[in-house]
Amino acid sequence: MFPAGFQWGGGLAANQFEGAWDADGRGPSQADFTRYNAKLDPTDMELISGLDTILRWEKEGGVFPKRWGIDFYHHFREDIALFAQMGMNSLRTSISWSRIFPHGDDAEPNEAGLRFYEEVFRCCHEHGITPVITLSHYEMPMRLVTEYGGWENRQLLVFWERYCRTVLSRFSADVSHWIAFNQINSALFDPFTALGVLADPTRDEQRIWTGVHHQLLANALAVKLGHELAPRARHGSMIIEVNAYPRSTDPLDNFGAYRYRQEALMHSDVMARGEYPGFARRYLREHSIELPWQPGDADLLRENTIDFLALSYYTSEVAGAATRIFGVGGWGAAREEMKNPLLQRTPWGWQIDPVGLRTSLNRLWDRYRIPLVIVENGIGEIDQVGEDGRVHDDYRIAYVSAHLDAVREAIDDGVEVFGYHPWAPIDIISSGTSEMKKRYGFIYVDQDDEGHGSRRRVPKDSFDWYRKVTASNGADLDPTTF
Ligand code: BG6
Secondary structure (H helix, E strand, C coil): CCCCCCEECCECCHHHHCCCCCHHHCCCEHHHHCCECCCCCHHHCCCCCCHHHHHHHHHCCCECHHHCCCCHHHHHHHHHHHHHHCCCCEEEEECCHHHHCCCCCCCCCCHHHHHHHHHHHHHHHHCCCEEEEEEECCCCEHHHHHCCCHHHCCCHHHHHHHHHHHHHHHCCCCCCEEEEECCHHHHHCCHHHHHCCCCCCCCCHHHHHHHHHHHHHHHHHHHHHHHHHCCCCEEEEEEECCCEEECCCCHHHHHHHHHHHHHHCHHHHHHHHCCCCHHHHHHHHHCCCCCCCCCCHHHHHHHCCCCEEEEECCCCEEECCCCCCCCCCHHHHHCCCCCCCCCCECCCCCECCHHHHHHHHHHHHHHHCCCEEEEECCCCECCCECCCCCECCHHHHHHHHHHHHHHHHHHHCCCCEEEECCCCCCCCCCCCCCCCCCECCCEEECCCCCCCCCCCEEECHHHHHHHHHHHCCCCCCCCCCC
């Protein structure tokens, strides 16, 4: 049974839906430079390998959809009203760092950026929606990438502290839960997106681990500042949850799958327990990688562990004796090209596995014993608008219903889960491919991959279904009625 006060939310990210990338003093963020090119197959996107590539894409007239998102910046009142109609009582989104500190190293914040979030949060509260806020969702001001080298540079902690102090104190009464970083554990296989470090995970491991250490310090610092400046809120961070089945009953495959999951939890081990786990220390030792420890670092990590752990869950995987996360090139390379024959997949090849979510929630609870919140879970699909002008997305309803059922089971197993934020309450730009056609929302947005369209918002069937779910506090998950 879902407890009273359960957060019925929706998950979003500033860089994927706000748009208005250069409005009212906002500076460019690294997400504004991730490109969509209609000529490329989405599964064959050119990886960002260096600044030269980005600059070349700009010159070639590349399409950068995150710059316009779905223009929430100018539609936020209408969108939040729709979220409230669905019965949402919380909204997980992020603050764009470069809306507040346009270049990252500015001495003073951009007041217009602060005012934007003030209005958004006020509007949320007017509709009975509590903001759950990520401080950095896969973006930092671009200058921190190009001039400073992202989290590889310890100086970022100075800018980060300034940013955290500014928003935590300004919005201390508005936000119930703060999440320092989105999917912080993806740094090891996607260093540009998560760390702002232009590096190849197979060759530049020392640089990436340097960035990882600085980012973990930044997480602890955000928790510390949060407890001081926003004491009524709870302060946590977020991981991408990786649940992998062994490819066979061979004990080596079983251990390989176990180690794969263990490596995916390295970040949450540090954030929840305050120190690097033994398996990470062994890896670093054996690969001659040195973390850039300075006096005070160990205390900072130990004394500022997270109050709760947020997670995204989309899929499960299959892993074998040789599968690793540490030291592999990119998320795709971290997985073996194996799929579970018992599971169906989305058009983007992601396995649909609600039982895996129940397993994950139990495992995380057993490991950390701190409250959990799901801040992303959903299905990317190619929606068709019917003749009646609506999207009849029974596949999305089936997906969310089955995953919510798994959450309910986990809660009945004794796991403390305080919220569920489906990704996403409204269609937005895809993080990985910058596509619009990979739609997750309960509200359709009339816009194509290149930004053409009226941007009209139209509720899908899932919108009505989710309203039924929230109204019954999750007691009615029947996917066939709404
Ligand atoms: C998570 C990210 O990895 O997955 C989100 O935190 C992202 O930002 C979501 O949108 C789904 O991925 P994608 O690539 O389909 O948008």
